[in-house]
Amino acid sequence: MKRESFAIGNVRVRPGSTKNTELPITRLVTGAEVSLPIRVVHGKEDGPVVWVNAAIHGDEVVGVEVIREVLASLYPKEFRGTLIAVPVVNVHGFLAGDRYLPDRRDLNRSFPGSARGSLAGRIAHLFLQEVVAKCEVGIDLHTASDRRTNLPQVRADLDDARTRELATAFAAPAMMHSEIRDGSLRHVAGERGARVLLVESGAPLRLDDWAIEPCVVGVRRVLAGMGMIDPFEGEPPTPSIECRGSGWVRARRTGILRLDAHLGQHVALGERLGALYDSFGKTLRAVYADRDGIIVGHTEAPLVNSGDALVHIATIV
Known part of the structure; x- marks a missing residue:
């Protein structure tokens, strides 16, 4: 039909x-x-x-x-x-x-x-x-x-x-x-x-x-x-990393942010992710991971205020 x-x-x-x-x-x-x-x-x-x-x-x-x-x-x-x-x-x-x-x-x-x-x-x-x-x-x-x-x-x-x-x-x-x-x-x-x-x-x-x-x-x-197109040929995809819960690491000081971490990076509690500096390069405060997990997002703003969200870490199941 x-x-x-x-x-x-x-x-x-x-x-x-x-x-x-x-x-x-x-x-x-x-x-x-x-x-x-x-x-x-x-x-x-x-x-x-x-x-x-x-x-x-x-x-x-x-x-x-x-x-x-x-x-x-x-x-x-x-x-x-x-x-x-x-x-x-x-x-x-x-x-x-x-x-x-x-x-x-x-x-x-x-x-x-x-x-x-x-x-x-x-x-x-x-x-x-x-x-x-x-x-x-x-x-x-x-x-x-x-x-x-x-x-x-x-x-x-x-x-x-x-x-x-x-x-x-x-x-x-x-x-x-x-x-x-x-x-x-x-x-x-x-x-x-x-x-x-x-x-x-x-x-x-x-x-x-x-x-x-x-x-x-x-x-x-x-x-x-869903059967709408033909299946893919070749190597199967890498399975997704499953996450439950997430949170943002926030700035503890106002300053210029330099991140050393990157998207998809696995991090451990207390691991250094970057630092905040003043305009002369003096380190004001280091930025540390507040949990074990994977970085699923981060700010791209170089100038941050105290309390701003910096790095989004998701907890891996």
């Missing part, structure tokens, strides 16, 4: 084809329409329906490139199931290179939103109704926040067997059991029955190959694990 076409917005996508569409969000003060860009890959054969999105925060460009490269590798006539790709969710923030929306709301704290709510609420509502509601699995691509960088990692509910299976298939350098935050896409999508992998990798407003490549391969591994 021939597979049915896939409906999204006011278009239908035939089986074995790809189609770009846009979902209207609002208008600028100039009158120009702002829309949510979407590409649907609707396979010729039946299979799962999955979404992948990026740039919920407008300065998170790594995921946009990840989606571009993943889409370039897919062939709808050989694809099984349906992929909804939304490379830029926060269109306003993306155009301005800003993490937030024009009213300074965080889109990833605005779900489920409302059709008559704030701008953030309307985008959240639209995304849930037109994308999440049609899918069983989602991959939500992020980077670190301003002046920070993250090791490629999956954050998910690892106590759920199916989610854990998907996270294992992604095979990022680290996978972290992560509590759900109210108002987040992962929270609301999970309440609607979807399994969601939140992926963190790299820094805002930067396209680093080391941050992009593991995510491109990871998304494809998940699709392969």
Whole structure:
């Protein structure tokens, strides 16, 4: 039996084809329409329906490139199931290179939103109704926040067997059991029955190959694990390091930071990670690991104040 076409917005996508569409969000003060860009890959054969999105925060460009490269590798006539790709969710923030929306709301704290709510609420509502509601699995691509960088990692509910299976298939350098935050896409999508992998990798407003490549391969591994594309050939991936719990080492003094540690480094309690200096080079305070674990993130800001977060260490299971 021939597979049915896939409906999204006011278009239908035939089986074995790809189609770009846009979902209207609002208008600028100039009158120009702002829309949510979407590409649907609707396979010729039946299979799962999955979404992948990026740039919920407008300065998170790594995921946009990840989606571009993943889409370039897919062939709808050989694809099984349906992929909804939304490379830029926060269109306003993306155009301005800003993490937030024009009213300074965080889109990833605005779900489920409302059709008559704030701008953030309307985008959240639209995304849930037109994308999440049609899918069983989602991959939500992020980077670190301003002046920070993250090791490629999956954050998910690892106590759920199916989610854990998907996270294992992604095979990022680290996978972290992560509590759900109210108002987040992962929270609301999970309440609607979807399994969601939140992926963190790299820094805002930067396209680093080391941050992009593991995510491109990871998304494809998940699709392969769900039977949507053919399995990978060659050597199996290095298993993710599983982590439970994490914390930030904070500055004990104000000064200029020089870090000796790096992303992915295994550290021990009390190990020296760097130091704070004054402008003449005098050492003000050394920075030490406050636990055993792996470095999954750190600041990129050279000037820090007492109390600032410096190094993010996750505890290995």
